[in-house]
Amino acid sequence: MKRRRLLNEEDRRLWLAVARTTAPMPGRALPPEEPAPLPAMAHALDLSTTTSRLVSDAGAPAPAEPRERLSKVPQDRLDRPVRRKLGKGRIEIEDRIDLHGKTEAVAHYALLNFLRSARQAGLRHVLVITGRGASLGSTGVLRRAFPHWIATEAFRGLVSGFDVAERTHGGEGAFYVRLRKG
Structure with missing residues (x-):
């Protein structure tokens, strides 16, 4: 079976312009507005810097807490109907982040x-890809830490629930995350 060709930027803009001139069928939503271009960053995040310097410069809390304090895994799972709808595509995954290789x-x-930025943008459901880990029979570091x-x-304060x-x-290398209403 032939793979569908992805639209280039010009074709996508043209399609959105045509789609806006039509009325949606009953029960269907209009395609999303074209996102505004992001402002240029003052400086790019250089991932080659040392981790301790990167975290201390940003002022973010250090993720490495003693494992004793983290032994209890939270049970804030998604409701079964919400998880099922996400899996079948009836609830849209509004954004995703891939943490592979970090x-x-x-x-x-x-x-x-x-x-933080997804919640500020008003998103509710996102996908976090952690990966399953490289070795057989064990889970990856990020998947265990998530x-x-x-x-x-x-x-x-950001997350109301999550599930595999x-x-x-x-699958096992990703999580659905439901953000709190903001």
Whole structure:
């Protein structure tokens, strides 16, 4: 079966312009407005810097807490109907972040910033891809750390629930996250 061709930027703008001139079918929503271009960043985040310097410069809390304090995994799971609808695509995943290849500290910092900006933008459901880990029979560092991060004070005000994603969205290597209303 032939793969569908993705629209380039010009074709996508043209399609959105045409789509705005039509009326949606009953029960259907209009396509989303074209997002405004992001303002240029004053400086780019250099991931090659040392982790301790990166975290201390940003003023973010250090993710490495003693494992004794993090032993209890939170049970704030998504409701079964919400999880099922996310898995089947009836509730839209509004944004996603892929943490593959990042160290634990950098991934923690990136996830916290991502969830803050997503909540500020009014998003409710996002996908966090942690990866399953490279070795057979064990889970990855980020996948194991994710539930513990969500239990920390920095994340509790942002996240109302999470659960493992369906296979089509990354399975054991990804999580659905429901953000609190802001």
